[in-house]
Amino acid sequence: MSALSQEALRRGWCPSTLKPMETGDGWLVRLHPPGATLTPVQLQRIAALAAEHGNGLIEISARANLQIRGVTAESHPKLVERLLTEQLVDEHEGDGPQRVTLVSPLAGRDPTGLIDAAAMVALIEPRARTVDGLPAKLGIVVDDGGAQALDGFSGDIRLVGMDARSAVLCLADRLWLGPIPVTEAAPTVAAILCDFAALRAAAPDQIRRLRDLSSEALASLSTLPEAAAPAPRMPPRRAGLFALENDRFATLVGLPFGRCDAETLDRLGAALAKADIRLSPWRGLAFRDLDRTGAEALLRLAGDLGLITQDDDPRLSVQACAGSPACSRAEAPTMTDAAVLAAAAASLLVQGVTLHVSGCVKACAHPTAADLTLVGRDGSYDVVPGGTTRDKPLATLDLSALLTRLQPGQDIHARLVKAGRSMGSQG
Ligand code: SF4
Secondary structure, three states, X not given: OOHHHHHHHHOOOOOOOOOOEEEOOEEEEEEOOHHHEEOXXXXXXXXXXXXXXXXXXXXXXXXXXXXXXXXXXXXXXHHHHHHHHXXXXXXXXXXXXXXXXXXXXXXXXXXXXXXXXXXXXHHHHHHHHOOOOXXXXXXXXXXXXXXXXXXXXXXXXXXXXXXXXXXXXXXXXXXXXXXXXXXXXXXXXXXXXXXXXXXXXXXXXXXXXXXXOOHHHHHOOOOOOEOOOOOOOOOOOOOEEEEOHHHOEEEEEEOHHHEEEHHHHHHHHHOOOOOEEXXXXXXEEXXXXXXXXXXXXXXXXXXXXXXXXXXXXXXXXXXXXOOOOOOOOOOOOHHHHHHHHHHHOHHHHOXXXXXXXXXXXXXXXXXXXXXXXXXXXXXXXXXXXXXXXXXXOOEEEOHHHHHHHOOOXXXXXXXXXXXXXXXXXXX
């Protein structure tokens, strides 16, 4: 890894189009399409550029970022030139976040949404970009309060629609404030970001995110009164067919473990004359504004291409990083092993048990705990039930031994059944 990349990782830097990150299969280029939206033709162009200037592998991250893999020092300038010329990327050159907001891919068109989260994001995003001194990883979750709940995503700031006119705001996922009128959301968030940047300027290495602030410092960021957290909602549907407003439909597909090849992306784009395409934080794509026939046809095509088209697909409960051979730090082929493990543990995963397959302790795909975390070690895996990649493993097992111990009656299976039960009792 280059000196740049090591320094960048230490500082909590994020890859982008202009600043790619070295990985085992070359440079990873992250791109942010203007307005976080794409047309079918643009989707095909990105697929073509990924094949021409990268290794043809494309990812969507858990923060709904598009990533092109396998770019080289020689191909990178040409890729950047094409992306800029074709207006496929919207990026500033500073160190701050390239995109701060995370929103449902149906936002603005979802009839269950209480507020127009897409409109709110359109006001927050440009304001946030003007604030100097924000950490690159800062995230603002804008949840419309409808069926596509974003509770599963952490945020420095969270806005949740309460009714057509108001929202509540949460800082560092622990201090709920409000309510505020939706018209006040963007200026309120901008003011909080400015105050946070000022606090952070005094100790940038200690204060990386809002969660690093003391309770007193966090409370000082707003004069809004404390509020109750919104009532829990059912988990969102992460794939399938969705009815939108005005008798239109959306097809939401997931990429298995967040990854697909250029040909798959090209075929999805080629199937549609017109669609409003959004990136999904459930590591997929939403094709919006389709008629019912077109949306159903696209869903069938996506299924034929091996993509996730149903919310009970066990692969949706599995997080896996690029692993080997894609990443030079990887000690196991996480993607292929994750597919095998997802099939073997399907009955547990569809009940909500979570599995994280990581090529090393860095945990790029899932930094927090999972019901079962596997950490690559010399071709096998350190097995961590109910923990993170940095917790003490129960054992180190190769894939075959793991599959055996995931069978009913075996110890790891029994632990996951218990995890599933305790989840059920909490729900
Ligand atoms: S978790 Fe480790 S192996 Fe996986 S992509 Fe990140 S650095 Fe590579």
